[in-house]
Amino acid sequence: MKNFPVLKKEQVSEANQAIFNNLEKGVGFVPNLYATFAYSENALNTYLTLQNSKSSLKxxxxxxxxxxxxxxxxxxxxxxxxxxxxxxxxxxxxxxxxxxxxxxxxxxxxxxxxxxxxxxxxxxxxxxxxxxxxxxxxxxxxxxxxxxxxxxxxxxxxxxxxxxxxxxxxxxxxxxx
CATH class of the missing domain: 1.20.1290.10 (AhpD-like)
Incomplete structure (x- = not known):
């Protein structure tokens, strides 16, 4: 099995394109692993919501x-x-x-x-x-x-x-x- 190609902004849904834009502003680029989540219509947003949720941990x-x-x-x-x-x-x-x-x-x-x-x-x-x-x-x-x-x-x-x-x-x- 070959590797998953890294999706570019124009290859993902409009919702994921908006997330890509926010990542570019915040991180400076869209990390390849995040782009891979964008194969799914919902996974990238779901994952980022979890990752950015409040925590009692520092x-x-x-x-x-x-x-x-x-x-x-x-x-x-x-x-x-x-x-x-x-x-x-x-x-x-x-x-x-x-x-x-x-x-x-x-x-x-x-x-x-x-x-x-x-x-x-x-x-x-x-x-x-x-x-x-x-x-x-x-x-x-x-x-x-x-x-x-x-x-x-x-x-x-x-x-x-x-x-x-x-x-x-x-x-x-x-x-x-």
Whole structure:
């Protein structure tokens, strides 16, 4: 099976063209993975609504989730995009590698989050009581746990779409670890 061709603005519906215009204004370009969502009349809007919804998690915490899930799923596209976004949110290259390796030494709260996320992904939604207790003892709440599950689901969708569609990576490529 060949890769999905990256759709251009003139190839998508009017509704998706409007979204492409907003992405070009906000991000500076239409990421190839978002263009792939536009094969569906509704998927791009649905996904962006989810991605941009309010959360009890901070931007850095969401990037930890994005990087841990994408590393587990070996999604080069999302690792590349979220490496760039993590840097914009103040993480260093070294910290990003620690997050991806799940060996966070610079922040015990983020370490608890990363460990829980990795366990949830590896165990198809399950997590040990020990990891949940560590998460809550680090200062997270039940609302944070629910929002963590939402963020994991968000990233699983993009990881899976990339795995199936094999769209070209249009972000600076994340280093292999």
């Amino acid at each position: 931007a850095k915490e969401k990037e930890v989730i994005n990087l841990v899930v994408s590393q587990y799923n070996n999604c080069l596209y999302c690792l590349s995009a979220h490496t760039a976004i993590a840097k914009l949110n103040g993480f260093t290259d070294e910290q990003i590698i620690e997050i991806r390796k799940n060996t966070i030494s610079f922040d015990t709260k983020l370490e608890a989050l990363a460990n829980l996320v990795k366990s949830i992904v590896e165990n198809k939604g399950e997590a040990t009581d020990f990891l949940k207790e560590k998460f809550f003892n680090s200062g997270y709440t039940e609302a944070n746990l629910v929002d963590t599950i939402i963020a994991i689901g968000d990233k699983m969708m993009t990881n899976y779409l990339f795995a199936v569609a094999k769209v070209p990576v249009d972000w600076p490529e994340a280093p292999q670890i």
